[in-house]
Amino acid sequence: KPTITMSGSTSVAPLAAKLARAYLRECRGCVRFKLLQGGSDVGISDVARGRVTIGNSSRDPKPGDPGGLVFNKIARDAICIITNPANRLPNLSQAQVQAIFSGSVRDWRQVPGSTISGPIDLFVRTPASGTQDAFDKIFMKPQKVSTVASQKASNGLIQQAVQRDRNGIGYVSLDFTRGVHTVRYKGVACTLRNAVSGQYEGVRNFYMVTRGKPTGAAARFIRWVQRSTTARRVIATDWVPLR
Amino acid sequence: MRAIDPDAVPTVLVGESEQRQALSVRPTLASQVARGEAQETVRETVERMRTVELTIAYGDKVAVNRVSLTVRSGEVLALIGPSGCGKTTLLRSLNRLVELTPGANRWGTITLDGADIYELEPTELRRRVTMVFQQPNPFPFSIFENVAYGLVEGGRRPKRGSELEQQVVTALKRAGLYEEVADDLGHPALRLSGGQQQRLCIARALAVEPEVLLLDEPCSALDPISTEKIEQLMHELAREIAVVVVTHNLQQAWRVADRVAFMYLGDLVECGPAREVLENPQAPRTRDYVRGLFG
Amino acid sequence: MRAIDPDAVPTVLVGESEQRQALSVRPTLASQVARGEAQETVRETVERMRTVELTIAYGDKVAVNRVSLTVRSGEVLALIGPSGCGKTTLLRSLNRLVELTPGANRWGTITLDGADIYELEPTELRRRVTMVFQQPNPFPFSIFENVAYGLVEGGRRPKRGSELEQQVVTALKRAGLYEEVADDLGHPALRLSGGQQQRLCIARALAVEPEVLLLDEPCSALDPISTEKIEQLMHELAREIAVVVVTHNLQQAWRVADRVAFMYLGDLVECGPAREVLENPQAPRTRDYVRGLFG
Amino acid sequence: MSRVAAPEALRNRVGRGGRLRAGWTLGDRLGVAGAWLAGLALCAIALAIVVYMLVRGLQFLNFDLLISHPRAELDQSKSGGFLDPLLGTLILTVLAILLALPLGVGIAVWLAEFGRPAWLARAVEAGVEVVAGTPSVVLAIFGLVLFQQHIFAFMSFKAEGGAVFARSFLTAGAMMALIALPLVVGATREALRSIPDHVREASYSLGKSKAATIRRVLLPGARSGIATGAALGMGRVAGDTAIVVILLGASLQLSPQGDLPILRTLRGTGSTLTSYVYNNSPAGEGNAPQKAYAAAFVLLLIVLCLNFAVDVIQKKGGPRWES
Amino acid sequence: MAALMARVRGLLRTGAGAFPPRAGGVADAPANPADLRAERTLRGLAVLVLALIAAMLAFVFAKAWPSFAHNGLAWFAAGGNVDRQLTAIFNSPADPDRWVYEIRAWPLLYATALVTVGAVILALPLALLAAVFITEFAPRSLAAVLRAVVRLLAAVPSVVYGLLGILVLVPFVDHYLISDARKASVAGVVQLDGSSVLVATIVLTVMIAPIMIAITCDALAAVPRLWLEGALALGVNRWRVMRTVALRAVRPAIVAATVLAVGRALGEAIMLSMVSGSVAFAPNPLDGLTFFFEPARPLAATIVDNAEGLSVKPFAQTLYSFAAVLLVSTMALSFIGWRLRRSLALPGVGR
Ligand SMILES: Nc1ncnc2c1ncn2[C@@H]1O[C@H](COP(=O)(O)OP(=O)(O)OP(=O)(O)O)[C@@H](O)[C@H]1O
Ligand SMILES: Nc1ncnc2c1ncn2[C@@H]1O[C@H](COP(=O)(O)OP(=O)(O)OP(=O)(O)O)[C@@H](O)[C@H]1O
Numbered sequence A: 001k002p003t004i005t006m007s008g009s010t011s012v013a014p015l016a017a018k019l020a021r022a023y024l025r026e027c028r029g030c031v032r033f034k035l036l037q038g039g040s041d042v043g044i045s046d047v048a049r050g051r052v053t054i055g056n057s058s059r060d061p062k063p064g065d066p067g068g069l070v071f072n073k074i075a076r077d078a079i080c081i082i083t084n085p086a087n088r089l090p091n092l093s094q095a096q097v098q099a100i101f102s103g104s105v106r107d108w109r110q111v112p113g114s115t116i117s118g119p120i121d122l123f124v125r126t127p128a129s130g131t132q133d134a135f136d137k138i139f140m141k142p143q144k145v146s147t148v149a150s151q152k153a154s155n156g157l158i159q160q161a162v163q164r165d166r167n168g169i170g171y172v173s174l175d176f177t178r179g180v181h182t183v184r185y186k187g188v189a190c191t192l193r194n195a196v197s198g199q200y201e202g203v204r205n206f207y208m209v210t211r212g213k214p215t216g217a218a219a220r221f222i223r224w225v226q227r228s229t230t231a232r233r234v235i236a237t238d239w240v241p242l243r
Numbered sequence B, C: 001m002r003a004i005d006p007d008a009v010p011t012v013l014v015g016e017s018e019q020r021q022a023l024s025v026r027p028t029l030a031s032q033v034a035r036g037e038a039q040e041t042v043r044e045t046v047e048r049m050r051t052v053e054l055t056i057a058y059g060d061k062v063a064v065n066r067v068s069l070t071v072r073s074g075e076v077l078a079l080i081g082p083s084g085c086g087k088t089t090l091l092r093s094l095n096r097l098v099e100l101t102p103g104a105n106r107w108g109t110i111t112l113d114g115a116d117i118y119e120l121e122p123t124e125l126r127r128r129v130t131m132v133f134q135q136p137n138p139f140p141f142s143i144f145e146n147v148a149y150g151l152v153e154g155g156r157r158p159k160r161g162s163e164l165e166q167q168v169v170t171a172l173k174r175a176g177l178y179e180e181v182a183d184d185l186g187h188p189a190l191r192l193s194g195g196q197q198q199r200l201c202i203a204r205a206l207a208v209e210p211e212v213l214l215l216d217e218p219c220s221a222l223d224p225i226s227t228e229k230i231e232q233l234m235h236e237l238a239r240e241i242a243v244v245v246v247t248h249n250l251q252q253a254w255r256v257a258d259r260v261a262f263m264y265l266g267d268l269v270e271c272g273p274a275r276e277v278l279e280n281p282q283a284p285r286t287r288d289y290v291r292g293l294f295g
Numbered sequence D: 001m002s003r004v005a006a007p008e009a010l011r012n013r014v015g016r017g018g019r020l021r022a023g024w025t026l027g028d029r030l031g032v033a034g035a036w037l038a039g040l041a042l043c044a045i046a047l048a049i050v051v052y053m054l055v056r057g058l059q060f061l062n063f064d065l066l067i068s069h070p071r072a073e074l075d076q077s078k079s080g081g082f083l084d085p086l087l088g089t090l091i092l093t094v095l096a097i098l099l100a101l102p103l104g105v106g107i108a109v110w111l112a113e114f115g116r117p118a119w120l121a122r123a124v125e126a127g128v129e130v131v132a133g134t135p136s137v138v139l140a141i142f143g144l145v146l147f148q149q150h151i152f153a154f155m156s157f158k159a160e161g162g163a164v165f166a167r168s169f170l171t172a173g174a175m176m177a178l179i180a181l182p183l184v185v186g187a188t189r190e191a192l193r194s195i196p197d198h199v200r201e202a203s204y205s206l207g208k209s210k211a212a213t214i215r216r217v218l219l220p221g222a223r224s225g226i227a228t229g230a231a232l233g234m235g236r237v238a239g240d241t242a243i244v245v246i247l248l249g250a251s252l253q254l255s256p257q258g259d260l261p262i263l264r265t266l267r268g269t270g271s272t273l274t275s276y277v278y279n280n281s282p283a284g285e286g287n288a289p290q291k292a293y294a295a296a297f298v299l300l301l302i303v304l305c306l307n308f309a310v311d312v313i314q315k316k317g318g319p320r321w322e323s
Numbered sequence E: 001m002a003a004l005m006a007r008v009r010g011l012l013r014t015g016a017g018a019f020p021p022r023a024g025g026v027a028d029a030p031a032n033p034a035d036l037r038a039e040r041t042l043r044g045l046a047v048l049v050l051a052l053i054a055a056m057l058a059f060v061f062a063k064a065w066p067s068f069a070h071n072g073l074a075w076f077a078a079g080g081n082v083d084r085q086l087t088a089i090f091n092s093p094a095d096p097d098r099w100v101y102e103i104r105a106w107p108l109l110y111a112t113a114l115v116t117v118g119a120v121i122l123a124l125p126l127a128l129l130a131a132v133f134i135t136e137f138a139p140r141s142l143a144a145v146l147r148a149v150v151r152l153l154a155a156v157p158s159v160v161y162g163l164l165g166i167l168v169l170v171p172f173v174d175h176y177l178i179s180d181a182r183k184a185s186v187a188g189v190v191q192l193d194g195s196s197v198l199v200a201t202i203v204l205t206v207m208i209a210p211i212m213i214a215i216t217c218d219a220l221a222a223v224p225r226l227w228l229e230g231a232l233a234l235g236v237n238r239w240r241v242m243r244t245v246a247l248r249a250v251r252p253a254i255v256a257a258t259v260l261a262v263g264r265a266l267g268e269a270i271m272l273s274m275v276s277g278s279v280a281f282a283p284n285p286l287d288g289l290t291f292f293f294e295p296a297r298p299l300a301a302t303i304v305d306n307a308e309g310l311s312v313k314p315f316a317q318t319l320y321s322f323a324a325v326l327l328v329s330t331m332a333l334s335f336i337g338w339r340l341r342r343s344l345a346l347p348g349v350g351r
């Protein structure tokens, strides 16, 4: 029985696990799965060296990545901008996001719609994270995130920090929005439905990365993930299926 | 147990010095001569400590059983008896060191100059009633620091400078060690020989000017020459202060003691002038023990 | 009771064996009688070990200086001398324990039955020349296991059988300990009293049937009664094997030794029959030392 | 008998200073007060931690968590328990100590009993100290590269791509053994040193070789020290996170590798309670503090058990020996 | 005698003579074969471990070299923003010739030193007092409890401390100790959100103090009772005896404990990454009280936070340079500790 090993992004891991379970049910245990985590870059380097069959990545390919990799897009994920529940900020435009996160706007009083005043506390992710990469690309380009911002190593830490800090603002994967206020981006609420319908723009890609074109069991699995309706249904529970 | 009336012990020893002399193993030594004189003159002894019906038990085990005894300045009291009979325990109870042993309990009273020692601050008591142990136990400091230790750390106002130095030298001289170490008081004490270490420990104890000096088998780890020096020292000290010495060497008891107390399994079997107890013991148990070596 | 007058001894010496008898502190004991007989008959002694110009130095410090000595079976050889004179060092060189001390160097030869001991395998040598130490040091096992230790080879489980048990019992009996511990050989050895522990250590050494038994101040940590038992034991052992004992107790040397070697600052000053060395020493240094206690 | 008056010379020295205050300066008193304070503060801290963890642990822990497998799921608070991390902790701890014990005891014995040549002994001592001081995160990243070498393929596995995976219980256990090693070496060496020389010499004097003495007297005599070192080492291993996160593959479930019964688990990947706590704390992606608390509580219990084991070992302590 | 001494000395110097001096008593007779075997095996084990350690050092330094080589001494200096620099390194282009290495690691070094020294300064007196309390002043039942407590605290995994820190202490500090005014006073420079030097130092103190207490306690218990009783018998009170005899005798152990604790503090990654604030900021003592609430991220925490990026070569090399600095510091530390221990050791006291 062939074994498919996956490692990589912690954001992709839950989805990959669900997909694997569904796949096994459908093909009646035709393969064995082994799922490891570690982060997008771990997945990419593992697969590049041939240590795993599939590397999961929550970020797009970047120039520094090893050559010969194929990024197979499998799903998409919304990134939400969140504030403390005390600050029921209705909406942010891209310019506003950039002004806030680059540090040119430093007080909530300068942000229209803010229900509080005081200095703005920024919470962002560490450079190696896929979420940070996506945020930089989708929301910030060409600006840079302020150096003042606190770098957190995980979605959870940002969620917790914003939940605690009245003046905080940060961004997380859609699933980490419990207990915080989600801000509309360009007038669109950050919800699964809006993301699926394509109205919400702040979405990034999830990939299953292979070395060269996928072959054998891995190829069958990835094709199933990308094509089958079962996979679509699984993805649609919490993520944004590909069109 | 035979009741012993501690008061019945004669305070003054007169006469029979010749016989004593003959028994002594070192009759020609200067100290011996000095001592002979001291014995011929009426030596004044003063009661300093007294235990009344003292019982010490470790948990269930009674180590000292209803012992009543007096300790007098001006004389050497030797505690003898077979191993484990409670000599050390009795000695350690006199300056309340025994209470440091977990599980040790006490009944009966101990007084120092009429005052119950349990009403005194232990620190104060131990400064007046100091002890020298079987194993030489100098601190891992220099010779000077060892002797100065009790002076520097004991008092409210630590002594300093030349006064301290003076006292250290005096104590070393009294312990008969000064000559040997005068050159290098900064020498680590633990590098001294066993006999020197033991005399250092005595010097350390003398430096705080105790009123009662307790010695627990001070010579058992030493060679004869060191032993002799220490025995000599005891004689001299006994002129001023009360000296209690534990020994299981009967010859030593002979040589140094004015009074001897024989203990057996925690009981004080017999206590009296050295000559009487060692030569002519009343109690059968004493006789057996003394004969074991003597007869 | 006979008044003991050790001082008088050297001067009143006339008859030999009576004299010895009189000096002995335990003249009425059975062993003493046995010994008296042994001495009156010519006891056959056989040379077992010999040191020739043996020098041992710790780094720069010479501890044993050109010592030539013989060790004979059938007699007890006592090494005496003031503290630090090299007694222990000499003893430890006889079974090559001294080479375990870092920095110890040796010149000269030591032979066992004519063969250089440095040509022997150390374990083999030490099995034939065993040693008992000043501090009783039983292993933290049961009594049985302690004695059996030297008998049981390697890691193999011994046959719990009769042979081993027999040997253990014999060793314990020879050491005079069997009566006291027969009931419970599984008892932890460390719970025995000091004297019993020391006899256990001797039993342990005897179990391997050594040809030479070295004892380094075996009684210095013991009470008189235990001491007596061990002294008695030495007599008995000396009939069969060579016994070398270090002591700084001259009385003990008197009581147990057939031959006495006096050391001083590493030199072997005098060596001869016990009586001669102790009573009538030739060398001035010996005289001073012995007189220190005797005259 | 009435009290005899002390001679004048003695009288002068009697009873100087007040009674109860004698010999205690203000500084001394403050020192003692400070010591009490420190002791009580320690109690308070420990009590706070233990009670808080107990409350939280009991609040969130249920039996199901202990016996159900964890699943990679977005909302960890709803999915699965931590059976696998629990097993992972046990496996890793035992494995690490099985590697560290012979190595550590061997080194300690060599250092304490042979130690020749001296320069090598000093180097080894220094080396052990270096290991003791090396942060586990450094060991982890070192191990990752070390075990990627082809000769170590047996410890994890070789993927289809030809590269050695390097992450498995065996590789993590090997690095964890390095964490435990200094503790085992230290405790064993102390225990050996505390055995007086004359005990060794007594054994040599009975004609025993050094090897026999070590095996039959010294090691049994040092047994409680060795056990203490082992238990301490296991505590450190059970509590380490960095190596697990980097070297154990961080697969939530045990995922065995190959077919050989026990080896397949050891060559496979998994997780431990520490990495589980980390992942479910806000710092990890799970972010389910309830589970983090529950798992941390179980982890604490394990550590407590190891502590208790140390106690028992040391109390029974008296080295016994079966011949 | 004197002649012989001279001869001995001469022999020692030249190494000649009938029986050349031997160190440690290597017999000139056949040694026991079992012993030789045992010695060889055990020495093999020791050498194996030594080789492993050497490999580790060589490997880490080789990996770290490019980062040091590209930056020179400026590596240790301040300049620019470390997080920006790390991001730039992480996003290096694929071409090795254009890899970015620039880093000015001062804020990380400073944070490491700050948190470590702070924790040791808090923990040392606490540990000494507590150890004295346990060995001398505590009632016996309490002492037994305390010993257990200390060992428990020493064994609590750092991730549990981290968990408590991040879920309990950080929110507490954020809510109750940092006022909005204080936050506003540093707005635009740094954010105060509870994860701070203060929390990191306190949790670290609680983490390392038990280690120090345990070692000091053990050492105190090993001080010969004879010394203590000897001092007590001179009429010196118990506090003084502890201070002047016991603590003095165990100074080498205290140094050892401190070295061990500092080592743990330097290398602590997980806990610090959870509570220390995760900003490469250099807290400024001139800020007064605010200083304590400012975030700081030590080296080890930086490695863990960014471990994911190990697969990017220049980034990994930078992380290894952090590891190398940690290794050098812990090695220097144990060397200093060793020297100190040797100079403090009193004759006759173990170790
Ligand atoms: N710490 C202790 N705990 C329990 N029992 C003890 C303790 N110390 C002494 N004992 C017991 O108390 C009794 C008296 O002991 P002590 O040390 O006073 O005897 P000793 O006469 O000094 O003996 P030795 O001549 O051997 O020194 C002995 O039976 C001993 O076993
Ligand atoms: N390990 C050692 N290193 C250096 N010098 C030593 C060592 N052991 C003993 N010595 C020195 O060698 C000399 C002889 O010591 P040894 O122990 O043989 O004397 P001893 O006659 O047994 O004394 P004691 O009666 O005190 O036991 C002494 O001066 C001692 O200081």
Ligand SMILES: [Mg+2]
Residues within 6 Å of the ligand: B087, B088, B089, B216
């Ligand atoms: Mg005693």
Ligand SMILES: [Mg+2]
Residues within 6 Å of the ligand: C087, C088, C089
């Ligand atoms: Mg000796």
Ligand SMILES: O=P([O-])([O-])[O-]
Residues within 6 Å of the ligand: A009, A010, A011, A012, A039, A040, A041, A058, A128, A129, A130, A131, A132
């Ligand atoms: O965990 P990430 O998806 O942010 O890399």
